[in-house]
Amino acid sequence: MSVLANLRYTNDHEWARDEGDGTYSVGVTDHAQEALGGIVYVELPAVGTRISAGGRFGTVESTKSVSELYAPIGGVVVEKNDGLDVAPEAVNDDAYGAGWMVRIQPESSGEFEALMDAAAYSAHIGE
């Protein structure tokens, strides 16, 4: 299972990526998609929604189960991945790429840096 070096991670298996323009992309990790199995539905907040770090921002449904999504960082949703409406399996196929979920414009600094780095997350999932 892959853990990418340039991302930050949560205990709940979300990842965040610094897009370099002041926004951060968010998704679920490869480990999470593997555990969830075939993903059939992703429910995401509308653009403009304000979410707080650690707060619930959406839901992933697989054939097997339903899982809540928790925001790695707080802020405003500036973009969501509408492609997942028609192809939710992108989360399984490409968790860190086509399976991204929302892009967040943070309202306070330091939350990204406080997340786990790849080494810590790898240890967290026992790899």
Add this chain to the structure above:
Amino acid sequence: MSELMRTPLFDAHVAAGGQMVAFAGWEMPVQYQGKGLVVEHEATRTAVGLFDVSHMGEIIVEGPDAEAEVNRLVSNDVSVLNDGDACYAVLCHEDGCAVDDLYVYRLGRERFLLCVNASNADKDFAHIQAVALHPERIHNRSNDFAQIAVQGPNASKLLARVAPGDAIGLPRNFIRVHDWKGANLLVATTGYTGEAGFEIFIPPELATPFWNELMAAGGDLGVMPIGLGARDTLRLEMGYPLYGHELDDQTTGLEARVGWAIKLKKPNGFIGSEGLKRRQAAGLPKKLVGLELLDRGVPRTDYAVLQGTEVVGKVTSGTHSPTAKKPIALAFVRPDLAVVGTELAIDIRGQAKKAVVVPYPFVTPGSAKA
């Protein structure tokens, strides 16, 4: 919590990448690494799947009056069974509600095998001991049997290679003895997937070598071990009830729409038949329906079913059907709403998602006999 039990196939599951979870007091594979629920589900519908169902309970009823005893205990009419025949039935409380649902196998005139749910095996046995005419002739033999289900369009080909015998080619609901390396296997043409296939009762010490031989012999047939996850989606696509969801101690088989297995006109009745008649006369409070979700989302157990803003029922089981590729559910609703085409909604995290009552089975299995 007490220690989880393990089937004889535990090590085989772990070696195959089985993700082990607690289920009904047992440590069972929910799916296998590198495959997963949907792949396993599709393999069963298109090729052949192996299921470890050793956690199921087995109760033997013996003696000259075994047929009358069983006929008094269960809802279906077992007097029509010949040796080697099987039927589905409900075990009822006096009030008609379900102690369990089960399969009855007539092994001989004086020997019946009851196959019951793992979660209920002890409860069932205690109930039967309390109400039976000859409790001393009824034995909980759950520890003496492992059980492997072989299900799917290639099931017959696979079993014919490993343990050929009389069950191969029979339609549903028979049981025959097959020889495997000098041991007797009880091979039933039953299952919980809708596909053709077998449920095989086997001595526990032979379970792993037999399983390994099936796996080795079936490579070109697409054989795959199947976890509990796919076992559940396969049965749900067929609308088969799962105890604890569609049936429980407060629910009758009439409400769960297995009335075809409830023979209220059996000459001497059965335990629960009077209760069922009373409930039927009074009007059943709920009825099981199939629902298809028209909006996006996945219905799950215990979600409320709505008509407008009024709660009119509850989802008992739901999933995204891997075969039909759409969200489906079984639900109890008010009886007047249990009509195909009725437009309802399911409350999914506070949003009313459109649903419609549909007939079930939700899919037409590839290989199931009529």
